[in-house]
């Protein structure tokens with residue numbers, strides 16, 4: 098956990114501070130999934146008091162391994178995190194999504210949570226290792242991108258059976 102105490106900024110109306118911190122998590126832990134960090138850059142955060150609120154501006158870059166929806170191979174996903182928001186210390190943040198967590202606890206800013214919330218909202222709805230990923234064999238579980246396993250998968254699907262018939266006729 099990587100924390101920044103904002104109380105000094107709060108007590109000084111003209112305070113501006115820059116922080117460079119390393120997000121400490123190696124895996125992004127969500128409710129249903131966890132994604133290993135492939136690469137991360139230091140997080141550069143500018144903190145400024147503005148009209149009773151605290152203005153947070155910062156950016157960083159994080160790559161995560163997210164499994165392909167079809168074959169489950171890890172795919173490297175690139176996230177450019179750009180934060181520009183206002184927080185009111187000591188106030189519970191509301192309106193958080195399922196996997197989002199409050200990153201403020203009193204005057205303590207939790208950098209890991211701030212960044213992981215940004216990633217959660219930027220997560221792709223679909224992850225494929227390549228557009229035409231063939232997925233896994235439903236019978237033996239082999240990765241079909243590495244070649245055919247020889248299982249007879251197509252009979253159960255009438256559309257595929259029709260295509261197979263066309264090929265049989267074509268070959269004979």
Ligand SMILES: [Zn+2]
Pocket residue numbers: 165166167168169170225226227230231232
């Ligand atoms: Zn795939």
Ligand SMILES: [Zn+2]
Pocket residue numbers: 234235236237238239246247248
């Ligand atoms: Zn198979």
